[in-house]
Amino acid sequence: MGSAVERTDEHVREYLIYRGFTSTLKHLDNDIKVDKEKGFRVDKIIDQLQQLVQNFDLLGLKEYWLYLDRRLFCRLEDVYRTTVNKLRTSLYRYYVINAVQGNVEKTQEFFQKQASELQGQAEWRDWFILPFVPAPELNPAFSPYFSRQWADTFLVSLHNFLSVLFQCMHILYFDAEVQKMTSVMEENEQLRQLLFALQTDQRDQRDGDQVVHHKLPAYVQNMDRLGDTELDLVSSQRVISAATPPSRNFFSTFLPQGRRTPAKSPQVTTATGSSPSQGAVGRKEPPTNQETVQGKEVKQLSNQTLTSESTINQSSNQSTNQSTTNQSSHSRHKRIQDHEKERKELFSKPASQAEKKAEPVEAEPEPADFSNSRAVAEGGGGLSAEQPFIKLSQEEYGEHHSSIMHCRVDCSGRRVASLDVDGVIKVWSFNPIMQTKATIMSKSPLLSLEWATKPDRLLLLGSGVGTVRLYDTDAKKNLYEMNIDDTHPRILSLACSPSGSSFVCSAAAPSRTGSVESVPRLPIPVSGQLLLWDTKTVKQQLQFSLEPEPVAINCTAFNHNGNLLVTGAADGVIRLFDMQRYDSAMSWRAHDGEVYSVEFSYDENTVFSIGEDGKFVQWNIHRCGVKQSEQVLPQDATGPFVLSGYSGYKQVQVPRGRLLAFDSEGQHVLTCSGSGGLIYRLTNGEPAALESVLSLGGHKAPVVTVDWCSAVDCGTCLTASMDGKIKLSTLLAQKS
Incomplete structure (x- = not known):
């Protein structure tokens, strides 16, 4: 509970700072400093009670306990009222014992001020003679309360009672929600791996391939973060998104890397020509050609678009959808070529012009300029088409x-x-x-x-x-x-x-x-x-x-x-x-x-x-x-x-x-x-x-x-x- 409250306070504080509500932030900090519930931190509440006892502040002790009673204890069921009364009695006795050992006058003051409240209670009947007993720590009736064991037992009992009380309040559900979401994500991951494993086994049985097994367990064969089916879906989505004209919104470029569509890292091959696809089940060898980078990029996008759309058309078996898809493919392909043409014109400009155009990116970028520019090479003196960051x-x-x-x-x-x-x-x-x-x-x-x-x-x-x-x-x-x-x-x-x-x-x-x-x-x-x-x-x-x-x-x-x-x-x-x-x-x-x-x-x-x-x-x-x-x-x-x-x-x-x-x-x-x-x-x-x-x-x-x-x-x-x-x-x- 305490950690959830602290995280919530931190989020609220960050929000107020972001919005510029400085006066509200000051009031929040002041309220947190004088918070009597101590952010639902049981250890801090116990420390506050002990501090009041050590300072012989009887009035402060009574007010603080009454606040806890009004704020927390009164909302409990009636069956817990007896436990609350016992804890209050033990707290007062803890105060009296501390006063006897440190300040006898405070002991007499306690019984004078609390006489009207305590004289009718049976558990306090024998305690009114305590100030007049020469050596109360040796008296059989009071000696157990002077032991360190009794004080520790009382503090631990109070600590446990407050801890259980806060856990049952259910004010904030952050920790429970985080644990629930984590367990659901882990279960989904296991089910997805099982699905990929079943799909791969069916594909291997259908193709009749002879797979050479090694010492790795079977589930590692299908442990990819993305399976082949999901990869095909992501690939088709990337083709459609790449064919769309580039966004002119500057803030869209600040999307975190983790939220972008995940992709497998490119497989690096050796000079001998060995392919990494030989070691992975169901992996496809990447295409190679001798075309230029930009021409290759356009051709791959268009080919993937036509391939993905033809697959959809075959599954639907509708001629009207096929013609519509081909038309949209042609229009998207044309937009890709137009976009590549703009890039070529931008990169063909002299370095001095490119630097002048790239300067607003670091100072006060305009959406139109930033969406067209690629990156400023660190100390490179111009724009680089390959700059990813x-x-x-x-x-x-x-x-x-x-x-x-x-x-x-x-x-x-x-x-x-x-x-x-x-x-x-x-x-x-x-x-x-x-x-x-x-x-x-x-x-x-x-x-x-x-x-x-x-x-x-x-x-x-x-x-x-x-x-x-x-x-x-x-x-x-x-x-x-x-x-x-x-x-x-x-x-x-x-x-x-x-x-x-x-x-x-x-x-x-x-x-x-x-x-x-x-x-x-x-x-x-x-x-x-x-x-x-x-x-x-x-x-x-x-x-x-x-x-x-x-x-x-x-x-x-x-x-x-x-x-x-x-x-x-x-x-x-x-x-x-x-x-x-x-x-x-x-x-x-x-x-x-x-x-x-x-x-x-x-x-x-x-x-x-x-x-x-x-x-x-x-x-x-x-x-x-x-x-x-x-x-x-x-x-x-x-x-x-x-x-x-x-x-x-x-x-x-x-x-x-x-x-x-x-x-x-x-x-x-x-x-x-x-x-x-x-x-x-x-x-x-x-x-x-x-x-x-x-x-x-x-x-x-x-x-x-x-x-x-x-x-x-x-x-x-x-x-x-x-x-x-x-x-x-x-x-x-x-x-x-």
């Missing part, structure tokens, strides 16, 4: 005083947690304003962190002494501290399952170099464990088998429903675990050296990894160890990261945080660099290549970890560097 702004968070190790955004996109090498954690928000919410200091070194998924206010903190803490960022306190393993004290990686019921942690043996993480490790991998813990019972569920030998796991990642877990280890091996059977599905050697980062692709048919060898590789999880693409990244994107200073000062840091992050559609990837983040487009050309589309810049020291938040209206890229600075680059996604 515009950098609207870049802010800096500078509360850290040493190099950053981790920087992660929570699931809701409201909070950021950042950890530096000194073990200081900052929990902060950037929307609507940048503000530090909590600062966590630790006596033991901290090596990893991860946000819990449900509830998203909880933070998992892994230390260098074999413990994992569960920290509540709202209450600003530790909920639990779990002892993992004394022989493997370094918690290198944490990952919470999407359901929030469990998390995995990677524990490694002490570093042979003796330091925490300041210098590169020796080439011989150290021993490690991969453990699964239950977040509700706070107990270890199992220990995964790491073959061929126990090794330190550097990075972990779940897929969208938690059925699969991918890990990258210090021996260069990527391991894929089936989380329904809790065993290893497959493993393969991925890099020469350690694996620093692993992530699932958007369609979750592939895995991307970055290793110590400086390679960015895409792997097909349906064909063990088969590369779909391989790119060599600069050293400042993969580490070890080096920061040089005066007098030969040199700081070296091994990667610990995420080195890559994808946008909401999985078509662009953000990586580290020496002066800021770099955004690449995943292409499917021959030979395969990463196409650089935007440099975020802004840093004076090497960037060591990145994250990409698409939960807010505009996508936000976070880049953290070795000088303790974190840059927030707000991006506007261009329509394609």
Whole structure:
């Protein structure tokens, strides 16, 4: 109840700020400060009562209890009136006992003022002699009330009574609605996967294809976020929307990436000509031709339109509908050509004219100009037809005083947690304003962190002494501290399952170099464990088998429903675990050296990894160890990261945080660099290549970890560097 009220107050406050109702906001803040119900926070109500007792404020105590009685207790059924009376009697006795121990005059004052009210009550008959008893704490009639056990029992009983009362009031249904919606979404996801699996089985039986089975379970074959049937529907919808003339509304371009029609990430192929479709059941090979980009785009749109419409016409078997559809197809095709002609004329203008036309985009954009323009290349000196993002702004968070190790955004996109090498954690928000919410200091070194998924206010903190803490960022306190393993004290990686019921942690043996993480490790991998813990019972569920030998796991990642877990280890091996059977599905050697980062692709048919060898590789999880693409990244994107200073000062840091992050559609990837983040487009050309589309810049020291938040209206890229600075680059996604 308390958390729901706080969230509601925050939403109301943000609304008033947005509307500019500053006077109303001041009145709201004043009312919240003097709120006697304390936002339905039971702990604060108990603290208020104790404070009145400690200050011997009998009048204030009576008024506050009467307010609670009028506001809450009087609405209860008659059967609870006896319980309320007992709690009031115990509260008065708690006050009297405290007065006897601290101020005897207040004891006499209590009985004088309350005599008319209490003298007729049997439970107070023997208490009027209390001020005259020489040593009441030794008297058998009063000694139990002087014990600490009685006071604690009374406070706990009052706390529990108020908690149950608030839970039964049902003033706000936010938490219940969120849980209900989450369960419904999970059920829908399971039913959709079952439907796709049945459709695929029927299609395989009809075609009679011989599928070579591997160690992955059967349900992984159909674990795509979008099945083939749904993909065809989305494709036809995209054709119709693309054939419509571009909107002249400026605000339509601010739609979040997550709300746009999802699409599978383009499959990157190797130079040898191997197709990724060979490893996935029912996948279609993308068409290739030698036409120009714009001509190809128009031809594909028109062909897809004709194909989708002919399919509809065949199913309807009506000649009139067919002729009408062909006419509409011809008109839409003509509009596409007109639109492409406008684009050609715009892009053919000199760079100086294009810059003049693009300037209003960043200052005071006009709807007509903005809808025709594409993007302003960062420092490129003109318009670029391939530019997918515009950098609207870049802010800096500078509360850290040493190099950053981790920087992660929570699931809701409201909070950021950042950890530096000194073990200081900052929990902060950037929307609507940048503000530090909590600062966590630790006596033991901290090596990893991860946000819990449900509830998203909880933070998992892994230390260098074999413990994992569960920290509540709202209450600003530790909920639990779990002892993992004394022989493997370094918690290198944490990952919470999407359901929030469990998390995995990677524990490694002490570093042979003796330091925490300041210098590169020796080439011989150290021993490690991969453990699964239950977040509700706070107990270890199992220990995964790491073959061929126990090794330190550097990075972990779940897929969208938690059925699969991918890990990258210090021996260069990527391991894929089936989380329904809790065993290893497959493993393969991925890099020469350690694996620093692993992530699932958007369609979750592939895995991307970055290793110590400086390679960015895409792997097909349906064909063990088969590369779909391989790119060599600069050293400042993969580490070890080096920061040089005066007098030969040199700081070296091994990667610990995420080195890559994808946008909401999985078509662009953000990586580290020496002066800021770099955004690449995943292409499917021959030979395969990463196409650089935007440099975020802004840093004076090497960037060591990145994250990409698409939960807010505009996508936000976070880049953290070795000088303790974190840059927030707000991006506007261009329509394609």
